[in-house]
Amino acid sequence: MLLLTIKKENDDLGKQVNKLDNLVLLKTYIKHCLTALIIIISSINLQAQEITYNTGKKYVLGDVTVSGNSSFSDQTIVTYSGLSKGKEMTIPGEDISNAIKKLWNSKLFSDIEIYITKIEGNVAYLEIKLSDLPELNEVKINGVKKGKKESIIKDNKLTKGTKVTENLITTTKNFLTTKYKKDGFLNTKVHINTVPVEDSIKKARVNMVLNIDKGEKVKIKDIDFIGNDIFSDKKLRKSMKSTKQINRLRIFKRSKFIDSAYQADLSKVIDKYKENGYRDARILSDSMIINNDKTISLQIKVNEGEKYTFGDITFIGNTVYSNEFLSRLLRIKKGDTYNGVLLQKRIADNTKPDAVDITNLYQNNGYLFSQINPVEVSADNNVIDMEIRITEGKPAYFNNVSVVGNDKTNDHVIYRELRTRPGQLYSKANVVRTVRELGQLGFFDAQEISPNFNNPNPMEGTIDMEYSVKETGSSQIELQGGYGGGGFIGTLGLSFNNFSIKNIFNKEAYKPIPMGDGQKLALRLQASRFYQTYSFSFSEPWLGGKRPVQFSTSISQTKQFLYNYQTRNADKSKSFNITGITVGLAKRLTVPDDYFTLSQAVSFQIYDLKNYNTGLFTFGNGTSKNLAYTIGLGRNNTSVDPIYPTGGSDFSVTAKMTIPYSLFNNVDYTALKNEREDLVIIRDDASQTSIDRTNAANRIGEIDQERFKWLEFYKINFKGAWYTQVAKNLVLRPSIEFGFLGAYNNARGIIPFERFFVGGDGMGTYSLDGRESIALRGYPNQSLSSQDGGTIYNKFSLELRYPITLKASAKIYGLTFLEGGNSYNNFRDYNPFDIKRSAGLGIRIFMPAFGLLGIDFGYGFDPLPGETVKHGWETHFIIGQQF
Known part of the structure; x- marks a missing residue:
């Protein structure tokens, strides 16, 4: 608003007019009144900003004063307005209009008024009256969940100190109304109120209250x-x-x-x-x-229009690939029903970065700057002739390749995973694969990895490549306590997934631990009155730093004390100990493709029993040794996030075997077997004397000690899982598992270790005998196997996952599942369709510092072994594993 008035001088003259008979003074009064009227009329025109000022009079600016409510100094306001003392200006004119524009455009003031306080000859004195726009103090939002309030404040820039204008209020209201209407809340109402803050601060401040009534979503x-x-x-x-x-x-x-x-x-x-x-x-x-x-x-x-068919399809501009080759890739023939959607996908399928289409054919072979455009050249008689016009361009080569954002991980760890190198021919497939490999490392937020193309030069055929990554926590700590197995159990686990062992003696590298070389080191301690376990493992993914050959080793010690029912405490004179060491190598293959990995490992374990008579083993004193070789072949092309894969598959088949000692140790296991069978009859015959039965039991233990002095077995495992994105971020994961434990010599029999125990969360509680715990939700832990465990198992699972958040700080997703599986004692009992079924739902939370946590609620549709009614609901807590 611009208002120019003659204040005091006109008022004084008005009071004297009745007393004056001096014609000169009356003329002066009339003159000033007319001048004021002209100025007021002109000021109205100034407000409209549509009139060119040709009727103003020139004055010299005497002084400018400032009034109103403002925290800015008078000098600052006058200087910013441009109305400096001594300046010659036209009143009314553009100088005052420009001054108001500048003050208004600063978005700091409201109610801007400029007055003429007096005129002395050709000297005019002005007064600028204005008020500061109020600053935002606090925002209160009603009607939405607490977690949504922060995003509303951020999206509308409602931060403390923001100037509160009518425009801010209007745009905020419109934004929220539109936002919720797009989400289906068509009856959304938003009311915004501002309340002045009364305090001692001179600044004008207001609190803003947003009342949001979304109403119900309209069906x-x-x-x-x-x-x-x-x-x-x-x-x-x-x-x-x-x-x-x-x-x-x-x-x-x-x-x-x-x-x-x-x-x-x-x-x-x-x-x-x-x-x-x-x-x-x-x-x-x-x-x-x-x-x-x-x-x-x-x-x-x-x-609907009319139906069309494809006519002639001609390729123009192609020199690298023949017409016949491109036609086979297009897979559309003359006479086919016209399908514009399919045509576009065969040329460039934007839904799949690795799709088999013509664009990717060129992109994967260096032609980054190629362009492929389908053009309809004729549509006579509803037959559409097509020209697929191809501009191949010049082959592109990578010039500079760089990575930014790695604050902890050393450059060589990243660069060895890159599939794009300087001087290499451009390939879109290699760019996509590089993003996957960086995500699979687990050191970066897989959702934030971004390939950036810089400095494309079609004339030179070069491009710079920059991969932007964001470090995420790669070390985890497990600290927990609980009651189980007859007492309190405490667990301390440390896992460092980006360790640097070469800096272990470098004090400066401890921030808080040596990191950055991509190695993995884990320590785990677990203890109670009855149970102790200690384990250490280390792996180097690039042994020697030249090739992707992973070296791994682990050492473990486990001890279990027998429970004394009289003292209700651990009897430390009776124990079962397992000591083991494993050394392995895993090599990435190139054939059939480089998603395959061949792994090999040698392990040695000693099972030592001292007066440990529980019925779990047929001998309570003795030692069993297990020297085994494991070979595995796996293929993993899941993408991109290892915590929440959205595509690809993960398969593995492993074989674990020992030396067939029975071929050369000169032990007659058939005779031992026959003797054992006879002794079992005596031991179980109530008519025998207690001495004979005891002697028979002792001899059975001696025979079993001989049979299992060196373990002899072979074990086959197969696991496979697929990931399919059925909708945006909605992922279907079917999986299948199979395991078989066999013996070389039937007379020697299948070993009592390494068996399969099905049911529950699969966490492997008290897995002292080398048992393999198979998760099957909806049933208690290890409840679907006999006491000695099964020698065969199979499991089928179907899981549907949906993410709640995939941020680096915490990845959370919900799931529903259908599962079925069972274990069997031998092939005579094996029936892949005789399974225990379950269904349920759950949630997973992955935090870098603690790993994967979760809870599942499963419903078992079938009875447990020995029962007749279906099992019903079971709750499972998950730590550090996926199904």
């Missing part, structure tokens, strides 16, 4: 199509993936209206026509009808 009662003859309403509704009308039988897709999803689904309706030859199909109009029951009905009017 879709009906979706009706008008003008459709080719496809029924039902088929067109089915093509709409996210917009559904009310159906009580549908579970996973709700009928709530979301505008963004609706707009995308309108395009899918047209795609349905285009996929079936109707390339001219159009949405003529769509309307929303609000029903009395607070639902809506959607009416969509379509024009």
